Amino acid sequence: MSTSDTIIDAAMAIVRDQGVGKLTLDAAAKVAGVSKGGVLYHFKSKDDLIRGMVQRLIDQCDQLNRDYYQREPEGPYRWARTLVRACFDPTGPANDPVGGALLAAITVNPDLMAPVHAMYALWQDRIASDSPDVTRAGLIRTAMDGLYFQRLMGIRLGDDKAGECLMRHALDLLTVKEGGPS
Amino acid sequence: MSTSDTIIDAAMAIVRDQGVGKLTLDAAAKVAGVSKGGVLYHFKSKDDLIRGMVQRLIDQCDQLNRDYYQREPEGPYRWARTLVRACFDPTGPANDPVGGALLAAITVNPDLMAPVHAMYALWQDRIASDSPDVTRAGLIRTAMDGLYFQRLMGIRLGDDKAGECLMRHALDLLTVKEGGPS
DNA sequence: GTTACTGTACCGGCTGGACGGTATGGTGAA
DNA sequence: TTCACCATACCGTCCAGCCGGTACAGTAAC
Structure with missing residues (x-):
């Protein structure tokens, strides 16, 4: 699975388990096993990450x-x-x-x-x-x-x-x- | 109307007009015409304010x-x-x-x-x-x-x-x- | 009626931390 | 050596919550 997908999965898991309020770039990076820089490489911004989540859904x-x-x-x-x-x-x-x-x-x-x-x-x-x-x-x-x-x-x-x-x-x-x- | 109700109304209006993300204690205070201290006098925390909103609903x-x-x-x-x-x-x-x-x-x-x-x-x-x-x-x-x-x-x-x-x-x-x- | 005290309601500045975003450095494969 | 991919360090901003005040009732003793 690509890193992008891993990150989206991580973001999804955070929202599901901890609520939307806990969804931060840091948190998503940590769960996905990459650094925040890694996340921001694949998604230009937090909005972009959420866009990816919505598209996945x-x-x-x-x-x-x-x-x-x-x-x-x-x-x-x-x-x-x-x-x-x-x-x-x-x-x-x-x-x-x-x-x-x-x-x-x-x-x-x-x-x-x-x-x-x-x-x-x-x-x-x-x-x-x-x-x-x-x-x-x-x-x-x-x-x-x-x-x-x-x-x-x-x-x-x-x-x-x-x-x-x-x-x-x-x-x-x-x-x-x-x-x-x- | 009591100040508490005014604050809840203000918070509701913010969520409706600007989205959940824009709901801050400062914003609610400003719309309600009180200071942030005033808001925190009536509601111990932001969670408490939201509790009030939910109860109102x-x-x-x-x-x-x-x-x-x-x-x-x-x-x-x-x-x-x-x-x-x-x-x-x-x-x-x-x-x-x-x-x-x-x-x-x-x-x-x-x-x-x-x-x-x-x-x-x-x-x-x-x-x-x-x-x-x-x-x-x-x-x-x-x-x-x-x-x-x-x-x-x-x-x-x-x-x-x-x-x-x-x-x-x-x-x-x-x-x-x-x-x-x- | 004035003084002293108490509780309610509210103000506004401050701070510590969190968070989004940037800038730059590193590394392995082609 | 170039480029995709990712790490680290850092910055500016925003915001929740705290805190020292203020104003203004009562109220009760003297």
Whole structure:
């Protein structure tokens, strides 16, 4: 793994374990096993480091979604269903609040959220492209954001079983019933 | 209004307008029209100030929910419906990202989130108390968290009309149909 | 009513440390 | 010897928290 990736991993770990406030160039360097100069060689500034973290998160999420999309059967709400599945992937970046990258971005410099906004717009388009009821799909998608939010905030509402139920319920709402009511 | 409240208002305004990173004791003092010494007289430390902000937010949310609960017709999912209505209140703390208090808390010191966790548990109990399908109610509630998340992150997925649709759809899912499928 | 004392509310300067960023030195591979 | 890669040393700034004051009530004894 490249040094850049090692540094990003270190920064992610700090945010996850100690909070955004503890993310400093010194700390990231120490955890990554390099010097601060090393960090600043790969990232011109702290903003740049956070930019890297956000990009990493986006890439991971996007890759995860593409993988799940392949496995998801065709039909209406395919993208929305994909989003639900990916959100409950135990190894995905949604779990294990690696998403602290977002917290770092929005607190240090809101401009760093631009790539995230772009990605959200992209996902919105994807969902809209194959959802018979965009509002329904949007609601479920927003619920997935809620899960993300709860994980970021350290809120634990139910056990794994409750999470499983939630996922099934969400997928159920994204299944078009034959002859059912609108 | 007491000086303490004025200071909290000032801190909230700073977080909302300039971001969490700009929240310093000096800045809060300046906006509140007192000196830093004055701030530290009312709040023993910066953590203590953020504690006050979080508590204010919790109180506001709780009050809003109680108000809406009174107005909400009786029946199943009453608490869940209340939560949806309150979430779309244009004057409520959910809109207009005053909730930056949460960002301040989780970034500066995750321990400060403890009161929030407690409140979430309380709401969970309320919802569970009158929801025929707790998973359904939990999903909608999580979607409301998602809205909150999107607002915090500056993500704007649809216009006001889309928001209106989302609310109606959520309420619709919390309406027990006569003779409908389970 | 005046003096002495006490507590509340607030001011403003100071400092020690942390942190972002720079400048420069070193080192191994090509 | 050149260049990518990283280390070390250092600087300027910012900020939390501390502390010595001030103003202004009460209040109580004389």
